[in-house]
Amino acid sequence: MIDIRFVTWKILLLSAFYFFIILSGSIAIAAKMGSHSLFDFIVHLQSGGSAGNFTLAFGTLPLLAFLLPSLIDLTERDHIVLRLQNKTTLYRHHILFSIIASGIFVSLMALAGLAASMALVGHTDNLWTTKQGSVYFLLENKELFPLYISKVASWKVWGYILASRFLATLFMSLLIIALKLLLRKNILVFFSALLLLGTDALLPRGFSLFLGRTRIDLETWLSPADQWFNLVYFSLGIVLLFFLSGNLYRKKEFL
Amino acid sequence: MLKMDLKRIGTRPIFWAVFLAGLIYALIPVIQTWPHGVDAEYYISYPRNPYVSWMYFTGDTYYMYALTFPLLASLAFSDAYAEDFNTGFIKNILTKVNKKRYLLSRYAVNFCIGGLMATLPLTVNFLGEMAAYPLIDNHYFLGMPVVTGGGFWPELFYSHPLVYILLRLGLLFLFGGMLASLGLAFSTVVKNRYIVLIFPFLFVLMMDVVANVLGMYSLTLLFLGNVEASWELAVWLIPGIGTTFIWFYVLGEKNETI
Numbered sequence: 006m007i008d009i010r011f012v013t014w015k016i017l018l019l020s021a022f023y024f025f026i027i028l029s030g031s032i033a034i035a036a037k038m039g040s041h042s043l044f045d046f047i048v049h050l051q052s053g054g055s056a057g058n059f060t061l062a063f064g065t066l067p068l069l070a071f072l073l074p075s076l077i078d079l080t081e082r083d084h085i086v087l088r089l090q091n092k093t094t095l096y097r098h099h100i101l102f103s104i105i106a107s108g109i110f111v112s113l114m115a116l117a118g119l120a121a122s123m124a125l126v127g128h129t130d131n132l133w134t135t136k137q138g139s140v141y142f143l144l145e146n147k148e149l150f151p152l153y154i155s156k157v158a159s160w161k162v163w164g165y166i167l168a169s170r171f172l173a174t175l176f177m178s179l180l181i182i183a184l185k186l187l188l189r190k191n192i193l194v195f196f197s198a199l200l201l202l203g204t205d206a207l208l209p210r211g212f213s214l215f216l217g218r219t220r221i222d223l224e225t226w227l228s229p230a231d232q233w234f235n236l237v238y239f240s241l242g243i244v245l246l247f248f249l250s251g252n253l254y255r256k257k258e259f260l
Numbered sequence: 261m262l263k264m265d266l267k268r269i270g271t272r273p274i275f276w277a278v279f280l281a282g283l284i285y286a287l288i289p290v291i292q293t294w295p296h297g298v299d300a301e302y303y304i305s306y307p308r309n310p311y312v313s314w315m316y317f318t319g320d321t322y323y324m325y326a327l328t329f330p331l332l333a334s335l336a337f338s339d340a341y342a343e344d345f346n347t348g349f350i351k352n353i354l355t356k357v358n359k360k361r362y363l364l365s366r367y368a369v370n371f372c373i374g375g376l377m378a379t380l381p382l383t384v385n386f387l388g389e390m391a392a393y394p395l396i397d398n399h400y401f402l403g404m405p406v407v408t409g410g411g412f413w414p415e416l417f418y419s420h421p422l423v424y425i426l427l428r429l430g431l432l433f434l435f436g437g438m439l440a441s442l443g444l445a446f447s448t449v450v451k452n453r454y455i456v457l458i459f460p461f462l463f464v465l466m467m468d469v470v471a472n473v474l475g476m477y478s479l480t481l482l483f484l485g486n487v488e489a490s491w492e493l494a495v496w497l498i499p500g501i502g503t504t505f506i507w508f509y510v511l512g513e514k515n516e517t518i
Contacts, residue, residue: 023462030469063465071458191454192274196281196331204324 007095008102011079012072020068024113027064028055032121042132044162045139046125047118048221055118056111056170058220062203065110065174066216070198073181074191076102096254100247103178111171133157143223156226165232166221172239173219177202179246180215186253261357265369268340275336278377282332285381289319290388309396310389311421316382316428317406317486325381326484330461332381333374333436338443338460339453341366341512346451363512367441367505374440375433382429397421411486434497435483439464441504448511 032046034053040046048054077099089095122129132138134154141150180202184194205215213220218235225231269275293313295302315322325332344350353362398418407417407424417424439460447456468478479496482489 023466026466026469030473033473063469067458067462067465071454075454190274192335192457193277195454195458196277196328196335199328199331200281200324203327 006101006105007080007085007089007098008076009105011076016072020072024064024068024110027060028113028117031055031057031060031064032117034059036121036125039139039142040122041126042138043118043122043129044131044133044157044166046121047115048166050139050143050222055121056114056166058216060114061170061173061177061216061219066177066198066202067195069106069174069178070181070195072106073099073103073178074185074194077182077185078191092254092257093251096251099182100179103175103182107171107174107178110174111167114170115167131157131159131162133162140223140226153223153226156229162226165236168236169219169221169232169239172236172243173216176239176242176246177216179243179250183246183250183253186250186257261353261361261365262369265337265340265365269337269369269373272336275377278332278335279380281328282377282380283384285319285321285325286315286384287388288321289313289315289385290392292320293318293389294392309393309398309421310386311398311417311425312406313389313393314382314425315385319385321381326480328461329378329436329480329484330439330464331458333378333439334443334457334460336377336440337370337373338440339447339456340370341444341508342447342451342453342456345447345515346453359513363509366512367444367508370440370444371437371501375435375437378436378439379429379432382432386425395422407486410488412489431493431497432483434501438497438500438504441501441508445504445507445511448508448515 031053032055035046035049035055035057036053038045038049038051038053040049046054047056049057053059080095080098086092086095119129133140134157135141136150138157140153140157141147144150144153177198181194181198184197185191188194188197202216205213205217218238293308312318315325319325341350344353350362357365398421400418407414411417412428413424416427442463443456443460446459447453450456450459464479468480471478477485477487477489477492481487482492482496
């Protein structure tokens with residue numbers, strides 16, 4: 006993969022440092038909100054958590070919006086295109102890099118949540134299914150709690166969190182690549198990516214086109230249909246952006 | 261030097277992109293709050309005024325504005341030094357202007373442009389709201405309780421609202437200038453223009469997170485929110501402006517340019 010060769014140690018260390026600060030801050034917000042078990046530290050039902058929207062909007066998004074356009078500039082040079090002999094191969098390298106980067110980001114979020122839970126409450130159990138957990142605590146109408154028990158089983162929560170975060174990160178990456186192809190100037194790409202994805206992620210619950218769909222609260226867990234809709238929505242967005250950018254790439258002149 | 265800088269700013273596409281973004285931020289709330297079906301009696305019932313309709317308190321685009329505030333400040337001109345350095349243009353300038361004068365001028369112009377671009381949406385929005393509503397006095401009990409007990413200087417808001425607006429704009433001008441200067445100062449050590457431009461944004465995000473963890477008001481909340489604050493603003497602004505100036509001036513002077 007060509008892109009990864011251009012990620013210098015300096016950039017890698019600075020990015021890791023920045024992401025670590027954001028992750029720590031996000032976990033601290035979750036801890037302040039009252040966290041008692043593993044998933045509170047990963048996606049708190051009120052705010053924060055290592056894989057919460059805060060991390061996606063302030064950690065993953067700026068890093069991707071900074072890294073991807075820079076790497077595209079570095080790799081789209083005469084000698085590299087001539088060596089590959091095919092424009093779409095270079096495009097596939099960018100996509101592969103995006104997939105790997107999304108995997109790394111999601112793994113870091115999950116690991117940070119696990120480590121925080123172990124360090125701060127001494128276990129990694131899922132208490133959401135019990136009356137000691139945040140779900141029961143936050144429910145206004147406690148009689149609804151039995152409805153949640155089967156829906157917040159560990160494997161279901163892990164499955165949705167990992168899948169939604171991975172797809173959302175990949176969606177962000179592909180949107181940034183598409184913006185780079187359309188706008189060319191890196192700073193404009195950064196600015197527009199932030200406007201489109203960042204503000205959408207942090208606005209209160211309501212209609213959302215982009216990262217707002219990764220919002221997780223009590224209602225999300227009660228509706229598996231919503232969860233599936235979000236996953237399908239991101240998957241379709243990824244496919245659409247993949248073909249759109251691919252098409253733009255074929256028309257692009259490098260030499 | 262100043263004339264040349266102003267001419268240069270006017271030819272930068274990114275400056276006009278930021279300008280356009282600022283106008284969009286400012287005018288969308290004006291369109292949304294524009295009074296419809298107004299007759300002569302509308303204003304008898306003590307309607308809204310521009311002070312309470314200001315996007316700072318109610319605008320739908322305010323969230324986007326607050327998020328991108330550091331970018332608005334830095335994008336217009338913060339990479340000028342890095343650009344001069346990378347292209348070698350600085351050599352041409354320094355054959356005609358003393359280096360100290362060049363550094364001072366670069367800092368001053370960048371500070372003012374950063375501050376102006378950062379406050380442009382709020383200024384345009386206030387002017388737009390003035391076109392829609394009469395400048396009647398604020399009244400806490402007549403639907404205007406936007407600055408309450410825990411807010412920023414409520415007494416001033418209800419006694420001298422125009423002074424309040426100007427004070428807010430002044431503080432944001434200084435904050436925007438400080439962030440633009442941070443990018444400029446950073447360009448003395450990193451010459452990648454892209455990194456220079458986004459550095460103030462990443463700095464503010466990191467500071468916000470650290471402040472949140474420490475249980476303090478974040479930079480964004482302190483300057484762009486409506487919270488009780490006084491000396492805290494000076495604690496950020498004075499060292500911020502002083503440090504960036506010394507950083508830029510000292511390292512800029514040391515940098516080999518010719």
